[in-house]
Amino acid sequence: MNLSPEDITAILLSLKIAVTATLLSLPIGFATAWLMVFRHFRVKVLLEVLINLPLTLPPVVIGYFLLLFFGRNGWGGAMLRAAGVEFIFTWKAAVVASATVGFPLLVRSIRLGMESIDRQLLQASRSLGASWYDTLFTVVLPLSLRGMIAGSSLMFARSLGEFGATIIVAGNIPGVTQTIPLAIYDYASSPTGTSMALSLCGVSVALSVIILLLHEVIGKQLETRREA
Amino acid sequence: MKTMKQFLRSIAAVLGFLMLTNMQAMAANVYVSAAASLKEALNEMVDKYAITHPGVTIQKNFGASGALAGQIEQGAPADIFISASTEWIDYLMNKTLLDAKTRTDFAYNELVFAGRTTKKAGGMKDLVKLNKIAIGSPKSVPAGVYAMESMKNAGVDQNLAAKLVMAKDVRECLTYAEIGEVDGAFVYRTDAMQAKKAKILFVVPEKLHSRVVYPMALSLSGAINGDAKAFFVWMMKSSDAKSILKKYGFILM
Numbered sequence: 316m317n318l319s320p321e322d323i324t325a326i327l328l329s330l331k332i333a334v335t336a337t338l339l340s341l342p343i344g345f346a347t348a349w350l351m352v353f354r355h356f357r358v359k360v361l362l363e364v365l366i367n368l369p370l371t372l373p374p375v376v377i378g379y380f381l382l383l384f385f386g387r388n389g390w391g392g393a394m395l396r397a398a399g400v401e402f403i404f405t406w407k408a409a410v411v412a413s414a415t416v417g418f419p420l421l422v423r424s425i426r427l428g429m430e431s432i433d434r435q436l437l438q439a440s441r442s443l444g445a446s447w448y449d450t451l452f453t454v455v456l457p458l459s460l461r462g463m464i465a466g467s468s469l470m471f472a473r474s475l476g477e478f479g480a481t482i483i484v485a486g487n488i489p490g491v492t493q494t495i496p497l498a499i500y501d502y503a504s505s506p507t508g509t510s511m512a513l514s515l516c517g518v519s520v521a522l523s524v525i526i527l528l529l530h531e532v533i534g535k536q537l538e539t540r541r542e543a
Numbered sequence: 544m545k546t547m548k549q550f551l552r553s554i555a556a557v558l559g560f561l562m563l564t565n566m567q568a569m570a571a572n573v574y575v576s577a578a579a580s581l582k583e584a585l586n587e588m589v590d591k592y593a594i595t596h597p598g599v600t601i602q603k604n605f606g607a608s609g610a611l612a613g614q615i616e617q618g619a620p621a622d623i624f625i626s627a628s629t630e631w632i633d634y635l636m637n638k639t640l641l642d643a644k645t646r647t648d649f650a651y652n653e654l655v656f657a658g659r660t661t662k663k664a665g666g667m668k669d670l671v672k673l674n675k676i677a678i679g680s681p682k683s684v685p686a687g688v689y690a691m692e693s694m695k696n697a698g699v700d701q702n703l704a705a706k707l708v709m710a711k712d713v714r715e716c717l718t719y720a721e722i723g724e725v726d727g728a729f730v731y732r733t734d735a736m737q738a739k740k741a742k743i744l745f746v747v748p749e750k751l752h753s754r755v756v757y758p759m760a761l762s763l764s765g766a767i768n769g770d771a772k773a774f775f776v777w778m779m780k781s782s783d784a785k786s787i788l789k790k791y792g793f794i795l796m
Contacts, residue, residue, distance in 0.1 A: 382724075386722065386724060387722065387723045387724065401674075403724050404675055404708055404724060404725070486675075486677075486708040486709070486719070486724075487680065487708060487709040487710070487711075488675075488705070488706075488707060488708050488709065489704075489707070489709065490704070490705055491705050493709070500711075501680050501682055501683075501709060502682065504607060504609060504610040504613065504680065504682065504683040504711060505609045505610070505613060505680075505682035505683040506609065506612050506613035506616050506634065507609075507634075507682075508682055
């Protein structure tokens, strides 16, 4: 292993960005999944496409849209500037980029969890006098926990690997916005950076394997509990 | 059945087309890997050369000099390599991937600081008051190395460390300044001349960094390719090539 202090910063920064993106997306992801599973409305197909779009769009496209929107001449950028918030080329931009790209994975998993909830339970809670939000928080939320954990872990892993959108909106500032993939890219563009790049690749592989293992173990545990 | 036949026919057509375009690529080819800052000048030279040498196709590959050196080391096709610093040409010379006898200095350039900022930026000392500065990643971009040298020698490198946005080549650096997402960028004078919105805010004093030079050489494959040699000599000697370099702001030898 051949990690410079700059690389350690990149690893910590990646974790910070992925955690923030995932935590911020959880409530929105939960609400979106609930809308898709339990509500019927007209533009549902449209919303479905919109949510899943980041799965198939090149991340560079997402990054570029974000840059146009939050940049100097975009509306978002104007609003943020009015509020005195600096956004482009900061770690906040990296969080938004990761959140956008990882969001569909989160919503998919939560939806799967919600769809498996026995509808009779919901009807029972309602007929016993629970209001819709009581049902939401005491029945739907606990029963979607598995989906939320599964979705969060996938989204977290995806966020750790985010490159295309991040390099456009957050730039490549060592110690400030340079995450693991960006640091690898930096090393890989120089023929003398091979061993440094490989060390970070190793860290990247290790993190991904750990998260996917956790994802499997938690999934299995919840499954056996359900069968019991 | 009919649709199947049509389908097969269209596949055959596509394959035929691919083979045809491939055949074209087989005609006399010269591969040039050149520093990103040479883009417009070299493009014009190639267009000019094509008029008198219709049988030769010059394939251009622009990028950070370090990235190009990496590609050549990994076996990418390259007959001519033009670097924006001695570092990467030395690197490939040491690996004996270039023909040392053909090494020539092609042109000189100047390092400038360009941007759209309205804040005061008249010299190196003013940079500490700026918010974001773009430089080429020093790991592979010579313009970034010259910029780091200058910041170090001006004694401002410590204060600027967290403000530096690393670009993959000097042109990306210029783009950052051009769209105004950074206050300014370290680029070459010739790049800044290509900018539409960004202006040269100051010329970095030459004593702060090593001289910006473009050394070039033929690769081992280029040394045995007559067309590559001819183009190499034309770039070095012809008055057409010289006037194009001058037009784009490069300093001649």
